[in-house]
Amino acid sequence: MKRLPPLPALRTFWITAQCCNFTRAAEQLHITQGAVSRQIAGLEEQLGYPLFIRLARGLALTAEGREWLPQVEKVFGLISEATEQIGRTRQTLQLKAPSCVMRWLLPRLLQWQKERPDVPVKLTASLQHGVDFQREPFDAAVIYGPPPDHSPGALHLFDEQLTPVCSPQLLKGSPALNSPRDLQNHLLLHPTHDIQDWSVWLDAAGLQLANLSSGQHFETLDQAMSMASHGTGVAIGDWSLIGDDLDAGRLVMPFALKVKTGLAYYVVVPQDAEPCAPLQQLMDWLVEQAWSR
Known part of the structure; x- marks a missing residue:
């Protein structure tokens, strides 16, 4: 395989071809005019033919140089596109x-x-x-x-599906938790400052509990579930959100009823x-x- 021209020399050719002037190319590349001239000369020597005609004032592309220019532009365009695409891919x-x-x-x-x-x-x-x-x-x-x-x-x-959950130890302990009516004998844990979630589930179960308003309220679902997993009381939660806790056995569902809220x-x-x-x-x-x- 024939040795490829070095990328810096190709870039120097690309910039020089756009302005056809060693001095202006050197300014854009932030190198000396002599360095530009040497890189172009080295590239021409490797290729075996001239790319520029040296004139009294400036440069002109040879026929080979004119053929080379769009190909070199395509190469740098592909590099720029790939760099931008990879940058987008890794963007957070x-x-x-x-x-x-x-x-x-x-x-x-x-x-x-x-x-x-x-x-x-x-x-x-x-x-x-x-x-x-x-x-x-x-x-x-x-x-x-x-x-x-x-x-x-x-x-x-x-979908949001509300259901009561508690720790396995609380389910096996006393007082009993065999039916929804037994919730009257347990501390109800609310994941919000209101009683909305428990009210929706109890309505679907056809129950009214006197202890509904006297339960413990929390700022977040996570806090309520954490307290429930320690056996503090029975929490109301979204079955979809707490599936990992149920699968791991940190929480259990004492009843099968899951109520969709429409949310x-x-x-x-x-x-x-x-x-x-x-x-x-x-x-x-x-x-x-x-x-x-």
């Missing part, structure tokens, strides 16, 4: 998500980074359930709520935005993870 994706989904999302993003270290993700947690892409610089967001009519490209992850979790991108390939791959992967349960 900015993802926003509500704190209530972190129990499900964080382990999966850690797994994603193991499988795809070439696509780093920065996750920002928020107490807000939505996102305002016009004011917030995120590439995508996981949102919680009704189906988003403003985002036709939204991908559905899973769900979605992955969305800015309206009318076309996700880059790595972002689309991440979104599709999250959907696969959600649907695999």
